[in-house]
Amino acid sequence: MAEFENRISKLKEQVALLPLSPGVYQFIDRTGVVIYVGKAKSLRKRVSSYFVQSKEHSAKVRVLVRQIVEIRHIVVDSETDALLLENSLIKTLRPRYNILLKDDKTYPWIVVRREAFPRVQSTRQLIRDGSQYFGPYGSVMMQRSVLEFVREVIPLRTCKLNLSPEQIAKGKYTVCLQYHLGNCLGPCIGQQSETEYAAQVDLVISVLRGDLRPVRQYLESGMAQAAADLRFEVAQRYKQRLDALDNYAGRSVIVSAKIVDVDIFSLLPDDDIAWCNFVRIRHGSIVGVQTVKLQTGIETDPRDMLTLAIQHLMEHTADGKLAREVIVPFLPSTTLLFDGVTFTVPKRGEKLDLLEFSQKSARIYRAEQLKNLEIKNPERHTERLMAAMQKELHLDREPRHIECFDNSNLQGTHPVASCVVFRNGKPSRKEYRHFNIKTVEGPDDFASMREIVYRRYSRLMAEGAELPDLIIVDGGKGQLSSAYGVLCELGLEKHIPIVGLAKRIEEIFFPEDPMPYYLSRTGEPLKVVCHIRDEAHRFGITFHRQKRSKAFINSELELIEGIGEKTIRTLLQHFRTVAKVQTAPIEELTALIGVAKARKIKAFFNESPQ
Secondary structure (H helix, E strand, O other): OHHHHHHHHHHHHHHHOOOOOOEEEEEEOOOOOEEEEEEEOOHHHHHHHHHOOOOOOOHHHHHHHHHOOEEEEEEOOOHHHHHHHHHHHHHHHOOOOOOOOOOOOOOOEEEEOOOOOOOEEEEOOOOOOOOEEEOOOOOHHHHHHHHHHHHHHOOOOOOOOOOOHHHHHHOOOOOOHHHHHOOOOOHHHOOOOHHHHHHHHHHHHHHHOOOOHHHHHHHHHHHHHHHHOOOHHHHHHHHHHHHHHHOOOOOOOOEOOOOOOEEEEEEEEOOOEEEEEEEEEEOOEEEEEEEEEEEOOOOOOHHHHHHHHHHHHHHOOOOOOOOOEEEOOOOOOOOOOOOOOEEEOOOOHHHHHHHHHHHHHHHHHHHHHHHHHHHHOHHHHHHHHHHHHHHHOOOOOOOOEEEEEEEEEEOOEEEEEEEEEEEOOEEOHHHOEEEEOOOOOOOOHHHHHHHHHHHHHHHHHHHOOOOOOEEEEEOOHHHHHHHHHHHHHHOOOOOOOEEEEOOOOOOEEOOOOOOOEOOOOOOHHHHHHHHHHHHHHHHHHHHHHHHHHHHHHHHHHHOOOOOOHHHHHHHHHHHOOHHHHHHOOHHHHHHHHOHHHHHHHHHHHHHOOO
16 A cells, blocks of 8 residues: 555656646556556646546546556647547557547548549548548548538539540530539539649648638638628628638648658757657557657767667667658768668658657657756756856856846836846845935936946945855846946956846847857756846836835825825825825814814815816
C-alpha cells in the first residue's frame, strides 16, 4: 500500500506539470507497455481526473490507475489533431484498455480522381493511383460539409460515366437532372470543355489546400449582386456559404496522404545538454513521439550531436531501423552510418510542418523538465540559470543580485521611478524602491534616469551596502548612456556591469557599443531579463497611478481656504468621493467637521463652475 501511495504521489507531481494544451496521453505499466491512450482538450485537466478520489470511477478505471507507473504525452495544435493522433496510436500500439477503437476504422478523406473530367468524392481508402487526397477529417460531418460546400459553389459532375473524348464523341449520353438544376454544366454532351472543367477543378483544389481567396471573392461578389437585384434569399445562401468558408478547417500535420514512411529528428541544444525529439510516421500516420535528454560533454557541434542522438534513439526502438527518408533540421556530421537512408532538410510544405511539430515537442519537453527541476531541486536550477545568464550576457560573475530601473510619467506630470531587485532569478519584493523625481521638470527620461541611479548608488556607497552584480535599464541607448554616465561619475563603471533593454524587439545594449545584441529567443536568460523589466514597469506604473489618483482626488478640496489635510482625510473617509462631499447636506457636514468649515465647503462648491 505504501509503495502504491508513493507511486501515485509521484504521478500527481508529474500531472501538475502537464500543459493545458490539447494533446494525447499514454499510460505505461511497470513492464514498459502502453496500456491506455487517450485524447484531451486540456492535458492537465483530463489526466488529473484519473487521480481524484471519486466513487464515480468505474472498476475498470480504478484497475487501470493501479497499474500506471509512467505518463507520456504529446502536445498538438487542436482537439481534432488529438483525435486523429489518438486513433493512429491505438491502431499501432493496441493498448489493453482501449476497447472501442480496436477496429479497422479509418478517417474520411476527399479525393480528386485522376480521370477525364475528375470527380470530387469521399473515400476512406488511400490508393496510390495518381489521385489527389485531402484530409483526413475528424468526423464524417465535417467532411460532408466541405464536400457539400464545394459542390454547391462549384458545378462539377457527380455521375459515374466514362467521359473519355471517344465516348463523348459517340453522342450516346444525355444530360441528367443535375444539369437542369445547374449543378453540372454538361461535359457529357460536350457543353463544357476539358479546359473549362479543369479550371473549376483547380478552384476546388485551392479550397481543399486552404487557399480560400478565389472562392471568397466569388461568393462576396455573388452576394452583393443578389442583394442589388433584391434576391435576398439567394443573398442569404451566399452568406451561409461564406460562414461555412470561415469555419472551414485546414489539413492536419498528424496524418498525411503524401508522406508515407518517414522518421523526423529535431535537436534543441543547451549548454551541456541537448534535447532530441524523434517522430515516427508509418503509412501516413504518426505512430510514435519520443524526446530524450543527452549529455553533450565536450561534443558541442550540433551535427555531431544529431548523429549521436539518431544512433542512440535507434538502439532503443523495437526494430532499430530508420525509414528510407529521414527529415532533419540540418544534415548530420556523417551519413555513412546510415546505409540506404536519404536525409532531407525541408524548406517548405508538409515536411517542414512535421519538422516544426517535432521541434515544438522538444521545446515543450525541455520546459517541463526544467520546471520539474526547479520544483524538486531549486538550488541546482538556480545554479544552472545563473551560469546561463553569465554566459549569455558576457559577465565576469554570476548575476545573483540584479537591479532594474524604470521611469513613469504622463506628459511630464507626477514623474516617478521604480527600482526592483531580483536575487537568484526571483523577485525580492521587500527590497523594491519607489522614487519621486525631484530635480527634473517636464518629461525628460534621460535626466530622470540620471537622478534615480545617482540617488540609489550614492546612498548604497555611503551606507556601505551590497552593490548589485548587474544593473538593467528599461530603455535603449539613451537611458543606458545616462545611467552609465552616473556610474562613471561614482567610479562604479568597472565594478557593476550595466545593460539596456529596448522594449520593441528585446534588444540588449551594452555601454559604448552602438550595435544591439540579441539573446537566444528560446533560452531562459531572455525570459528572466524580460520578467525583471516587466516587473519594474508594473511596480512603477502602480506607484504612478496611486500618486496621480491621490493628487486628482485631493486637488479640489485643497483649494478651499481654511480646509486642511486632516479635515480632507476626515471627509474622504466618511464620504469616499469629492462628488459626495459636494452634494452632502450642510447638516451632515456640520455634524462631521463643524459649522464654519461646512459653510466654507458649501460656499466653494456653489460658486464653482462645476
